[in-house]
Each structure stands twice: as structure tokens, then as C-alpha cells.
Amino acid sequence: QVQLVESGGGLVQAGGSLRLSCAASGRTFSLYAMGWFRQAPGQEREFVAAITQSTISTYYGDSVKGRFTISRDNAKNTVPLQMDSLKPEDTAVYFCAALRPGYGSVRSPNHYTYWGQGTQVTVSS
Secondary structure, three states, rough: EEEEEEEOOEEEEOOOEEEEEEEEEEOHHHHHHHHHHHHOOOOOOOOEEOOOOOOOOOOOOOOOOOOOOEEEEEEOOOOOEEEEEHHHHHOEEEEEEEEEOOOOOOOOOOHEEEOOOOOEEEEEE
């Protein structure tokens, strides 16, 4: 079992930066691919970024590519998401999630097993 807690959300002006973090508990953290998703009011949960177990591969949604960077520290059980050049349309609740090996695509929220409670990011224009 993996428990996830997000932090680092807040209010920022357009063009600014925020760094979210996902802290994971559990001895098997390094076995999971990790992803970040976001959900704005009235919208479906959207893929933001993902990173494989060994950090060999990273994946990004088209809307954040070139602005966001995902990483992980398996020694500290954390998954940071650096968000730069933020836009008002980035406003959403951001969720961290863990995907069991071989359970499906890193881009689909339906394939993830464990989720955090979310952290609010608001970008003002």
C-alpha cells in the first residue's frame, strides 16, 4: 500500500512558478510509476506528467510540455513537480498518483491505484 500527500499549492500570478511535492509512504514506492493529474471545476481529470520507476522516462501532457518538469527521489520517497510560466488555465486541483507496474498507460487516470487528496493551484491573470 502507498499513501500520498501533496503539498506546495497556492496562489500565483500568471508567468510565475510553483513547486508541488508528493510525499509517499511505503517501502515499495520505488516500484511504482508516478503521475500528476489536475482537475478544474466541471472538467474531467487531466493528465499532467508522469515518471517511470527508474526515472528513465518522463511524459507530459501537451498543455504543460516545456513548462512543467517532473522528477522523483526514490531515497526520499518524493515526486516534485516544478511548474514554470504558469497560466490562468493551469488553475486546478493537482493530484499525485501511483501506478502499479504493468497496470496500463501512465496517461490514463483509470489505471492508477493510489491517489493523494490534492492541492489547489490558482493562477491569477
